[in-house]
Amino acid sequence: MNIIKNVHILEKKIKELKKKKKVIGLVPTMGNLHHGHIKLISSAKKYVDIVIVSIFINPMQFNNLLDLKKYPKTFEQDCCILRKEKIEILFYPDIHEMYPIGLKNHTYIDVPKLSKIIEGKARPGHFVGVTTIVCKLFNLVQPNFSFFGEKDYQQLLIVKKLVKELNYPIKIISVPTIRLKNGLAFSSRNKNLSISEQKKAPFLYKTIKKTCNIIRQKKGKNIHKTIQESREYLRKKGFYIDIFNAYDPKTLDSICKPSKSIIVLASVWLGKTRLIDNKKITLKN
Template sequence: MQVFREKAPLIEAIQKVKSEGMSIGLVPTMGALHDGHLSLVDHATSSTDQVVVSIFVNPTQFDNKEDLEKYPRNLEKDIELLQTRFPDLWIFSPTATDLYGEVITSQVFNFDGLESVMEGKYRNGHFDGVGTVVKHLFDVVQPNKAFFGEKDYQQLQIIRKLVEQTASKVEIVGCPILREKSGLARSSRNERLTDEIREKAAFIYSTLKKAKNLFGTESADFVTNWVENEFQNQDKLNLEYFEIADADNLKKINEKEKGKKYRAFIAVYAENIRLIDNIALDN
């Protein structure tokens, strides 16, 4: 395993393996790695020759300074976890100035409205930060494929739009959500949950599954109202939003149309920790 703390030596190493005809896979992360991240690396190692995992807490995608400061960081533990299962892996863990340069700021993007709904509506400038850091990572790593989890489905669609708009040759691979035994979607933020709240947070996915069943026979408005009512009875869980949207353009739907694919999206505060999840409604 090699750990690169600066982009220049990584770029040199990538140029070398690419000159030998090898393919590069990129798994972007912000660290605090868990089995969900490892599943992305599994996908990457099975379909590319050399995998790079970036570990970088990106400051420009946080609209809440406290959230940035509290985001879990343990690089040594992350490296040890990856080394155990993926000894041939490359890790890229730069400083913000090395990746961004002296001016650490976001580029402003227009993702055709994908950035202004749901997470974008509640997290000002979030997707400008995401787009900027991913663009920087693509420039450095020059991956053939990049792997993103479907838990952040809106982000996945935005990265696909970024690739389209920049005419990038990177293939974006969406990977299934990995869940804890309770059904809670695996997330680095879960480590901040108390045992009691972690157990209660399983209610999020159980509600999504029931919403999916209801959507088979009821309207989107009916399902949305039902979910909102369900959360009114939860003393430790505060629903921020629940939306049913077109799976491609993420626009909130009014009526179901034959042949369209839909997803349900949710954001919940478990006490003061924000959790997101989603579920496909057509399978």
């Protein structure tokens, strides 16, 4: 595996691949790889000639310095996983390589509306950091395809919007969430859960599923009441709720009355660990 840390070396390698007319896929990550990332990689292999994985813990998308400092760093373990997956190129820059003049005066990319609501409202500046680094990676790697998990649903919509509106010739492929047997979505943050919290964490997705089933049974009626009951249930289980609501899957506008398509988005705290998840449903007439 070729580990590239320098932007100019990466640019040279991309030119070589383009000359050979290779179809390139990008899987952007912040490391601490798990089964969800492996699924992204295996999905990418179906579309492209060469998969490039990036590992960069992007400080611009953290609005909490403590959260940034405690983010798991498992580079050697990640390399073992990538070698096993037969990844040819790993882009692994440091902060000075990606932000040579620092963060404060760096140009940034902002996607209006979608970046300011729901998770964006709870974490100011988070999505500006995401979209800025994604655009930098797109400019450097020039992929034909890029792959994102559906667990970060709002992020997925934002990336699709910026690709369309900034005219990137890139196809965004969404990959379904990978879960443990108990339903908990794989996440780099799961390692921060205590033993007792690990037992509680699966209740998040179980509650989301139950909420969706009730909404489906009631054909979208009394959504507000259903959501409130689910919120109260999670609180009793020990979750602190930032976000738990029903939205339009295309616009992320809140839904208060019956709608054909609905997504329940959740962002909660369990102890000091933030967990996000979602489930989308289609109501029959």
